[in-house]
Amino acid sequence: MRGVVMYAPGDFRVEDRPQPAILKPTDAVISLTATCVCGSDLWPYRGAEPIDGPSPIGHEYVGVVEEIGDDVTTVKPGQFVVGGFSASDNTCENCRAGYQTSCVQREWMNAMGAQAERLRVPLADGTLVAVPGAPEEDLIPSLLTASDVLGTGWFAAAAAQASPGKTVAVVGDGAVGLMGVLAAKQLGAQRVIAMSRHNSRQKLALDFGATDIVTERGDEGVEKIMELTNGLGAHSVIEAVGTQESMLQAIHSTRPGGHVGYVGVSHDVTLKGDELFFSHVHLHGGPAPVRQYLPQLINLILSRQIDPGKVFDLTLPLEQAPEAYRAMDERRAIKVLLRP
Amino acid sequence: MRGVVMYAPGDFRVEDRPQPAILKPTDAVISLTATCVCGSDLWPYRGAEPIDGPSPIGHEYVGVVEEIGDDVTTVKPGQFVVGGFSASDNTCENCRAGYQTSCVQREWMNAMGAQAERLRVPLADGTLVAVPGAPEEDLIPSLLTASDVLGTGWFAAAAAQASPGKTVAVVGDGAVGLMGVLAAKQLGAQRVIAMSRHNSRQKLALDFGATDIVTERGDEGVEKIMELTNGLGAHSVIEAVGTQESMLQAIHSTRPGGHVGYVGVSHDVTLKGDELFFSHVHLHGGPAPVRQYLPQLINLILSRQIDPGKVFDLTLPLEQAPEAYRAMDERRAIKVLLRP
Numbered sequence: 001m002r003g004v005v006m007y008a009p010g011d012f013r014v015e016d017r018p019q020p021a022i023l024k025p026t027d028a029v030i031s032l033t034a035t036c037v038c039g040s041d042l043w044p045y046r047g048a049e050p051i052d053g054p055s056p057i058g059h060e061y062v063g064v065v066e067e068i069g070d071d072v073t074t075v076k077p078g079q080f081v082v083g084g085f086s087a088s089d090n091t092c093e094n095c096r097a098g099y100q101t102s103c104v105q106r107e108w109m110n111a112m113g114a115q116a117e118r119l120r121v122p123l124a125d126g127t128l129v130a131v132p133g134a135p136e137e138d139l140i141p142s143l144l145t146a147s148d149v150l151g152t153g154w155f156a157a158a159a160a161q162a163s164p165g166k167t168v169a170v171v172g173d174g175a176v177g178l179m180g181v182l183a184a185k186q187l188g189a190q191r192v193i194a195m196s197r198h199n200s201r202q203k204l205a206l207d208f209g210a211t212d213i214v215t216e217r218g219d220e221g222v223e224k225i226m227e228l229t230n231g232l233g234a235h236s237v238i239e240a241v242g243t244q245e246s247m248l249q250a251i252h253s254t255r256p257g258g259h260v261g262y263v264g265v266s267h268d269v270t271l272k273g274d275e276l277f278f279s280h281v282h283l284h285g286g287p288a289p290v291r292q293y294l295p296q297l298i299n300l301i302l303s304r305q306i307d308p309g310k311v312f313d314l315t316l317p318l319e320q321a322p323e324a325y326r327a328m329d330e331r332r333a334i335k336v337l338l339r340p
Numbered sequence: 341m342r343g344v345v346m347y348a349p350g351d352f353r354v355e356d357r358p359q360p361a362i363l364k365p366t367d368a369v370i371s372l373t374a375t376c377v378c379g380s381d382l383w384p385y386r387g388a389e390p391i392d393g394p395s396p397i398g399h400e401y402v403g404v405v406e407e408i409g410d411d412v413t414t415v416k417p418g419q420f421v422v423g424g425f426s427a428s429d430n431t432c433e434n435c436r437a438g439y440q441t442s443c444v445q446r447e448w449m450n451a452m453g454a455q456a457e458r459l460r461v462p463l464a465d466g467t468l469v470a471v472p473g474a475p476e477e478d479l480i481p482s483l484l485t486a487s488d489v490l491g492t493g494w495f496a497a498a499a500a501q502a503s504p505g506k507t508v509a510v511v512g513d514g515a516v517g518l519m520g521v522l523a524a525k526q527l528g529a530q531r532v533i534a535m536s537r538h539n540s541r542q543k544l545a546l547d548f549g550a551t552d553i554v555t556e557r558g559d560e561g562v563e564k565i566m567e568l569t570n571g572l573g574a575h576s577v578i579e580a581v582g583t584q585e586s587m588l589q590a591i592h593s594t595r596p597g598g599h600v601g602y603v604g605v606s607h608d609v610t611l612k613g614d615e616l617f618f619s620h621v622h623l624h625g626g627p628a629p630v631r632q633y634l635p636q637l638i639n640l641i642l643s644r645q646i647d648p649g650k651v652f653d654l655t656l657p658l659e660q661a662p663e664a665y666r667a668m669d670e671r672r673a674i675k676v677l678l679r680p
Contacts, residue, residue, distance in 0.1 A: 093572055094596050102596030102620045104571075231444075232433055247613060256434050256442030256626075266613030273587060273609025276623070277602070280442045283616070283623040286596075 002340070003116030004321045005054050009047030014321050017056060017113065020120035025069035028124035030081060032063040032340045034144045035114050036312070037324050038085075039174045039335075040265050045325050048267055056113020059085040060147040062140060063119065065128075074125045080135055081128040082298060083121055084291040085109050085148045090126030100126070100291035115321060117340040129294040131302070139301055141309030141337055145179065146297040149335065150308045151290025152263050153179025153240070154297065157187055159261030159284040160236035164188035169225050170210075171250045172240030173201040175311045175335040176263060178208055180238040182308055185209025186300070189236070193228060195221055195249075201334060204310065218245055225253040233258060239285065244269050256280035263288055312337040342680070343456030344661045345394050349387035354661050357396060357453065360460035365409035368464035370421060372403040372680045374484045375454050376652065377664050378425075379514045379675075380605050385665050388607055396453020399425040400487040402480060403459065405468075414465045420475055421468040422638060423461055424631040425449050425488045430466030440466070440631035455661055457680040469634040471642070479641055481649030481677055485519065486637040489675065490648045491630025492603050493519025493580070494637065497527055499601030499624040500576035504528035509554075509565050511590045512580030513541040515651045515675040516603060518548055520578040522648055525549025526640070529576070533568060535561055535589075541674060544650065558585055565593040573598060579625070580604050587611065596620035603628055652677040 003017040020029050035058055043049040044057070065079045075081055088095050088103035095103050107122045121127055135143055142150075153176050162168045162184040170180045173196035184192045185208065193212040194205035202213050214224045225234055233255035239246055242264025250260050251271075262285030276283070300306045314333040316324050317340075324336035343357040360369050375398055383389040384397070405419045415421055428435050428443035435443050447462045461467055475483055482490075493516050502508045502524040510520045513536035524532045525548060533552040534545035542553050554564045565574055573595035579586055582604025590600050591611075602625030616623070640646045654673040656664050657680075664676035 093570070097595075097597045099597040099620055230433070242613075244613075255437075257437045257439040262617070266617040269613025271611045271613065271616070273582075273584075273606030273611065276611070277606040277626045280439055280626040281624075284621075286617045286620040 001117040002318060003113050004057055006044055006051045006057050007054050008051060009045060012045060012057070012322055012325050014319050017116060020118050022067055022069045023120065024122065025071035026123050026125065027069045028065055028072055028075060028121045028128060029067040029118060030063040030121060031066050031118050032061050032114065032116065034062055034140050034337055034339060036060050036144060036335060036337045037328055038148055039176060042329055043265065043267065045329060056116065057110055058113050058115030059109035060144060061114040061119055062144045062147060066118070068124060072124045075128050075130050079130040081130050082143050082146050082294060083128040084151065084294065086287065087122040087127045088291055089123050090291060095126065098289055098292045100289040101287040115318065115338060117318070127291065129298060131298055135302065141312050142301045142307060143298065144337065145308040145311060146290065146294055146301065148290060149175045149311065150179045150297055151293045152176050152288035154183040154293050155288035155290065156180045156238040156240060156261040156263040156285065157183035159259065160238050161259040162187040162189045162236045165190050166235040167191040167193065167229055168236040168238065169193040169195065169234040169253050170238045170240065171195050171246050171253070172264060173198060173205065174240060177238065177240035178204055178311055179308055180240055181205050181210050182208040182306060184236070184238065186306065193225065193234065204334070207310065218249060221249055222252040229255065235259070236261070240264050242266050242269070247271065251276070251279055251281055254279070254281045258282070259284070261285055311335050315339065341457040342658060343453050344397055346384055346391045346397050347394050348391060349385060352385060352397070352662055352665050354659050357456060360458050362407055362409045363460065364462065365411040366463050366465065367409045368405055368412055368415060368461045368468060369407040369458060370401070370403040370461060371406050371458050372401050372454065372456065374402050374480050374677055374679060376400050376484060376675060376677045377668055378488055379516060382669055383605065383607065385669060396456065397450055398453050398455025399449035400484060401454040401459055402484045402487065406458070408464060412464045415468050415470050419470040421470050422483050422486050422634060423468040424491065424634065426627065427462040427467045428631055429463050430631060435466065438629055438632045440629040441627040455658070455678060457658070467631065469638060471638055475642065481652045482641040482647060483638065484677065485648040485651060486630065486634055486641065488630060489515045489651065490519045490637055491633045492516050492628035494523040494633050495628035495630065496520045496578040496580060496601040496603040496625065497523035499599065500578050501599040502527040502529045502576045505530050506575040507531040507533065507569055508576040508578065509533040509535065509574040509593050510578045510580065511535050511586050511593070512604060513538060513545065514580060517578065517580035518544055518651055518674070519648055520580055521545050521550050522548040522646060524576070524578065526646065533565065533574065544674070547650065558589060561589055562592040569595065575599070576601070582606050582609070584609050591616070591619055591621055594619070594621045598622070599624070601625055651675050655679060
């Protein structure tokens with residue numbers, strides 16, 4: 001089958017890869033209807049994360065179950081499924097606490113390589129959620145977002161405790177930040193401030209429920225948030241970038257007692273203890289346990305209460321994955337959907 | 341009047357200081373019944389924090405109101421009062437959110453110097469809580485703990501979300517850590533693991549409600565917590581030291597989705613973003629808004645449901661404050677009460 005293989009920064013190819021097969025009785029193999037490129041895939045693409053030999057990549061997926069192992073009971077061949085970007089048993093104590101990305105049996109889907117025609121999914125019972133019936137074609141992009149960016153934005157908004165009456169600021173106007181705007185709105189936030197300098201992203205943010213746009217970043221961005229919040233800072237801040245600047249921008253934009261939900265994969269971030277101490281903020285984040293939110297998000301999508309699929313502003317055949325990476329790297333596209 | 345004055349690390353003296361007076365109509369002046377030395381006072385004593393010229397010190401106090409400014413309405417001369425270690429108006433948005441130590445008008449009481457015979461308290465209406473009637477003599481040490489260490493331990497336990505059914509670990513066996521044990525127990529924790537290598541502190545921890553003692557520290561301490569928690573880590577961890585080692589010990593002892601409540605004043609602590617990210621913990625702490633808890637804590641003390649005053653294992657006259665510092669510095673005493 002065809003799939004994306006990383007060779008070196010900037011050198012990601014579409015090649016023939018071995019057909020995935022059932023390796024354990026808890027596995028499923030699915031035929032992918034759609035997959036996509038994640039902002040976090042750009043870290044190795046840009047050389048900011050090591051690449052370990054030619055290796056597959058991709059962790060966002062929706063598709064149809066082809067085959068299941070003997071122990072799989074909750075999904076069956078022919079069903080359309082959405083799964084989280086990490087495999088989880090959904091039964092261990094961490095999963096039951098809602099932290100499926102810290103499942104004691106966790107496996108990262110990146111290692112399986114979801115940018116491909118077919119995919120082996122470990123721990124299928126705990127990882128996959130079947131969509132009732134066959135979803136309408138136009139809902140497929142939205143269902144695909146549930147696999148990572150929507151669930152990640154949702155977790156960020158939940159970790160930031162976005163809720164009615166609150167002012168939420170969102171640092172980062174990538175797909176996850178935009179999904180954070182959507183989630184904050186859905187969670188009832190009174191005011192959602194999107195921090196973005198890009199026209200197309202600002203428009204999408206407003207579409208997803210932002211009430212204010214702040215174009216400044218760093219300390220100037222913080223100042224602007226202070227102006228908008230009576231000098232106190234936002235109640236809730238979503239951090240969706242993962243750099244030192246964005247993390248400090250998020251912490252400094254939060255009022256004492258407020259909450260920072262951070263989901264940008266941290267790269268070279270160091271936080272000073274005394275600064276955190278006197279900020280009085282709550283800090284929570286990490287790899288989003290999207291599995292926790294899948295049933296709820298699938299319902300919202302199927303009932304057309306949300307339309308997160310709009311975050312895809314480019315669709316390409318899988319064979320053109322290298323162009324998808326280039327478009328996202330050069331910020332010509334917010335997020336690219338790939339059709340195997 | 342007599343009061344402690346810092347000259348240099350290790351050189352803290354009891355001297356004549358000017359009588360405090362009402363400077364603003366919101367001030368009160370109180371005559372101190374008891375004061376004490378805080379673990380955080382040891383930072384400048386040990387040279388780990390700069391000392392700005394000869395300056396007063398001390399921020400824990402109980403006493404009798406002598407004089408009030410024209411705008412003070414909630415306390416009056418003759419009343420026995422307890423106050424927080426920072427002055428707060430208790431009306432601003434941060435105070436109303438429960439973060440009185442981030443009051444927009446905050447003043448640190450250390451600058452007023454509570455290790456003295458008398459004390460000026462700014463924002464008296466927001467800072468002081470009157471105790472009904474004259475407290476029994478044997479309750480005075482406990483009431484004094486409410487001014488800082490008890491309230492700080494309580495905030496740490498609340499920030500760590502100690503509650504029924506949970507396992508709480510406490511890093512630090514100083515007065516605040518011990519108060520954290522007491523608070524966790526009061527908040528209903530099922531299991532409270534005190535990390536302590538000192539016999540007398542272990543005994544006190546057990547007295548305050550600890551169910552387990554771990555004598556190891558650092559990575560070995562973390563390993564021990566893992567052994568005691570089925571390899572997952574504690575639900576809630578209180579950090580009551582403020583060093584790099586103690587902070588990492590706390591974070592590493594917490595399970596994914598668990599909560600770290602940190603109240604040790606951070607000194608030279610830096611946290612790596614990626615380590616925090618993948619730990620999945622909640623982090624909250626800072627200078628404890630003890631004012632929030634004062635009414636509740638005073639009630640628990642007056643009704644003799646808790647006896648936090650036991651944390652004082654040495655009582656000296658104010659004149660012997662230098663010996664109080666030495667005893668705490670050399671860990672001969674857990675906490676020293678000073679009688680002006």
